[in-house]
Amino acid sequence: MALRFAVSPLWETIAGLRVLAAPGLSPVHQRWIAWAEERLLPLGADPSPLHDLATRPVVPEFLIPTPGVRSERVEVEIDAIAKATPERITAAVDDPRLRSAPAAAITAMQERLRAVHDAIILPVWSRLEGVLQGDVERRGRRLVEAGGPTVLAELHAEVSYRAPHLTVADRTVDIGERDLVLVPSAFTWPHAYLRDSPVRLALCYPAHGFGSLWERSDAPTNDALARLVGHTRARLLCELERPSTVTELATRLGVTVGAVSQHLGVLRAAGLAVSRREGREVVSLRTGLGLALVQGEVP
Template identity: 40%
Template sequence: AASAAGRRLLADPARAVRELADLLERAWQALIEPYWPRLRALLEADIAYHSRRLADSGLEQLLGELNPRLSWQGATLTVAGTQGDHERVLGGQGLVLMPSVFVWPEVVGGHEEPWRPGLIYPARGIGGLWSRSAERTPGTLARLLGQVRADVLCALDEPAGTSVLAHRLGLAPSSVSAHLSVLRGAGLLTSRRYGHQVLYERTPLGIALAAAD
């Protein structure tokens, strides 16, 4: 039997939708919004990285890299380790690949109407999402570049923009921008525009320096 609250919601669907939307907004403000710059940066970096991998290696290779549970053979995508056996013929609908910071290590599939078929997979770099970059900066690199500049370089495990790096390191955006320009000029970083922002990532030389200890 429905509860009193449930009956009230069913009796006035329009009001129920408004109340549920308000609750979702409050949940977003309390649980997600304070951390959204960092979460968004990780998700955008994942999309940028895998877009390049798709162009370089093709769909079959990309799917194998997204998650060990995924495999592609012929025209069939198999997701291993799921509950039960389910088959779906896409029939030209396409498949949405969506990174997430809320699933790990599972891959979540969905194909119910009215949504398009999709796969939600753990975003690349999720393991270091909440770690502080300064704690991972090698001392030798800090002595070479200076502590703050070395922290900026080591914070770029994944491509990121100026505002995200400033938030992550607790620095002024103008200071981070100046350090990024110096690091790029020295050949340690490269930059490219992605949507509304410029993302920076380490060059092979930058990767080697960041890993030195």
């Protein structure tokens, strides 16, 4: 078993639609739900099979391809849906639109996915990604310290692992030689969700810190934050609401690149920020804990 992590904006889009379909089951997302429902109104009714498939008890595997890298762009994920063969589609779901014209139905779903993502996920993606990447960093350190079986045992109450079998709720699969990709999600709670494919397995689970995503403090916290972590680090945490390079941060803060690097090292060590490589650059982003600290929600 090769165990790794991935962050999937496509899955957050699908999972967000599932939350909106049953809003009463997700009290921690009520602020986001009210906002997202208003954002979706201009899109009108879904003419594609997307809503019906996304809100089924089990989402068809071809609709949510598992990322091959840690952080994949949503455009790449949505484009990958078109690679599913008609046989694979019809084997996964019985829908007259997919039986009669699978290519047209897939195209319609891709267009709807892009519109939905742009409406309800993209505007809050920096906040979501901070929580998701922070969870990956947290569990990645645990993986190094204690190994894969321990990480899986600590992942979720519905998850258990006894080589070579993985059990999620009442479903057990033989992992075999496949990759097992752990995908944190802000919208999966209270359950874990297994995505099974011939190449790799994906296990979606509630990300650590998702519960404070939409909470806001009415009192200004910048002064208190500066007293706690220092003026420059407080400004840095505020700037890290979106992925940024060291050079970008140094320019916005008016300090040297070396100073930003040192402060980022301290924030990463405290679990307040994460950094990752994107091509030739390294970008940083605050974690869910960093966001809560900026908003004054950490006692």
